[in-house]
Amino acid sequence: MIHDNLDPHVSGHIEPAPQRDEEQTMNDREVPITADSTPPIVHAWLDGERVDEAALHAASGYELWSRLKSETDRRRRMNTPTPVSGAIMEAIRKDA
Numbered sequence: 001m002i003h004d005n006l007d008p009h010v011s012g013h014i015e016p017a018p019q020r021d022e023e024q025t026m027n028d029r030e031v032p033i034t035a036d037s038t039p040p041i042v043h044a045w046l047d048g049e050r051v052d053e054a055a056l057h058a059a060s061g062y063e064l065w066s067r068l069k070s071e072t073d074r075r076r077r078m079n080t081p082t083p084v085s086g087a088i089m090e091a092i093r094k095d096a
Helices: 040-046 053-058 062-076 082-095
Strands: none
16 A cells, blocks of 8 residues: 655755735743632642641642542552453563
């Protein structure tokens, strides 16, 4: 089967890039982040330190990190099914 080479540099046909007016061009610029940072109590909890549970639950950002932690723990307990693991090992043996 023959495939067409669509690379314009190889085929010899290169179209010039379209010209843009200065008004249409967007410049990169820094945008200040105005979001609140994570409270220190949440950082302490994430680091494994003992914290006041009531203050932790009242802190902004706790719900997100709590869900993230539970999802990470759940995925950490997941195992690859035996047939999939066997297929991976078989494919590795064929390549070697």
